[in-house]
Amino acid sequence: MATIKDVAERAGVSVSTVSIALKRDPRVKESTRQRILEAVQSLGYRPNGIARDLKMQQTQTMAVFLHDLGGPFYSELVSGVQDVALSHGYSPIVACSVGGKGVALERLLVENRVDGAIILDPYIEEDFIRQVAGPTLPLVLLDRDIEGSYVYRVTSDHEGGAFNVTMHLLEMGHRQIAFIGGPSVSVDGQLRFRGFTGAMKHFGVDLEKRFMILGDFTEQSGYAAAQTLLSQSPLPEAIFAGNDEMAIGVLRAFSERSIRVPEDIALVGFDDIRLTQHTTPALTTVHQPMYELGTVATQILFRALAGEETIAPVILETRVVIRASSGSRQ
Amino acid sequence: MATIKDVAERAGVSVSTVSIALKRDPRVKESTRQRILEAVQSLGYRPNGIARDLKMQQTQTMAVFLHDLGGPFYSELVSGVQDVALSHGYSPIVACSVGGKGVALERLLVENRVDGAIILDPYIEEDFIRQVAGPTLPLVLLDRDIEGSYVYRVTSDHEGGAFNVTMHLLEMGHRQIAFIGGPSVSVDGQLRFRGFTGAMKHFGVDLEKRFMILGDFTEQSGYAAAQTLLSQSPLPEAIFAGNDEMAIGVLRAFSERSIRVPEDIALVGFDDIRLTQHTTPALTTVHQPMYELGTVATQILFRALAGEETIAPVILETRVVIRASSGSRQ
DNA sequence: GTGAAAGCGCTAACAG
């Protein structure tokens, strides 16, 4: 692999001349620049980014850590990140935070291979996050409730969204409403539950314990939760699944048993993943602005990188999307 | 940020001692190692990975480039990659290859910030790939047909899968079969088309030109293709959508017009994305072994990294998955 | 057992 030194020799100039010539600095005159460019060509020279990063003490790279790359709405999040990052001349890279903390997390965050990161993963330990965050490594957390210096937060209004969609069910006349929750570590799951209970209380409806089921945000767990519900009668009048994937699992369980949604039972989800438009019936859910979440988080990251130390947490609005599954006339 | 030098001073030893002590080299005696560890603690020292990469001339990092991070089966691919990479002590990072070649591609591949990469993106130019590939940067291409040194290939048997699923439709008695293709640049799309025409010819059935529609692998384009088909009568007896997302678009168009699948028209897709089990009706499709694709590609990458220069292209088997949409009794 | 020194490839003053 040819280095800048090789280019310099070949072109008969010094290393520094090559360095500045390559960034079109007007200090080197056109003729030498040409010679240098030729040398670059003939040697197939490619600058070594690592050496550059070391010298510059920054990488122009930021990471996005996702617990599970397959999440159905992550791509939107990432495109929000990407759009903002690119406009700042940064490259976002995505890494999966599972697989043993010993890996990407370690390499990229602990060993400073990126300038900053956005993290969406309920499982990464709080201590770890607070430890690695620092002036040279701001961290923007999504859906986490961790305070710390150089740790910033962005989230959607899970509680409000859950409140509103529950109100929708209540207004449709349902009272016996089951809730299928997410894993207990997930702050967003908790907030959704809080929104749910808030609306129930607001309407003066008591919660029934047997209707509160814990899932883990997977389609399978939604399916299992539906089985549980089916094993005990009577069925509730409506189900609020903590996210759309679980709602889809519920739908599958019901279709196997020929239980009609929404005629026999109403169903709502959360997230508004693309799929929800294509299920039968289409799913009433709560829309999370994933793209915007990405852009906002990234903007915060750059503000932090620019030296702003304290940035207030941001909460983005959610919106109830009414479709057929909740039994609305529309 | 504390450096190894700070640690050395604090512990009253030399830099090199710290360096070797930190990798538990038995040459340094336990007592000094303890002193060093304390210094590390109190200074909050974290090794600088970039300096290390520069010195070592390798990063222990590999990239996976995806055209669109949101692809519904990429997560499986990536987990295949991850499992193998981790077992080799490598960290995979995922980057989106769009957003102007000027970005992640440039940073990571051209400027040598990774040791190798796996690429699944029909749009990255052939010349670029051949240029950046080299002994220090082997590239494994998925679903591409590019030859070059240090360029390796893995693909699924698109043609065979398409042939088989078309045979399935033909055996179900359908003759008027429409095909909705992918973008012309995509080799996998072409191979699927070839499998389709192969089966038709094998059965002695003529292709009807108006039934050959070009899509771009998105749900929307499937929807649009269905509209096109609907605008001209008679309808075909069956549709082979080049991938599942387009098949889902077709389904949506049909459900809007109350056209029943499979009673009025049979439908099959390709890929076997998770969603296909949950559509109504469930979709007959061709399963691609995405996880395996990831593991195999990564294994090849490591063989290349280990010095093997020529590795034959690998073609993984696909499998027809029969569900309700093709009108099978099952 | 530990330290001194060289160097990975690049950039950025500072001279000339």
Next chain:
DNA sequence: CTGTTAGCGCTTTCAC
């Protein structure tokens, strides 16, 4: 306009 020099933080012979 171009070259010399120092140094980013780390690893690794090679001496002692």
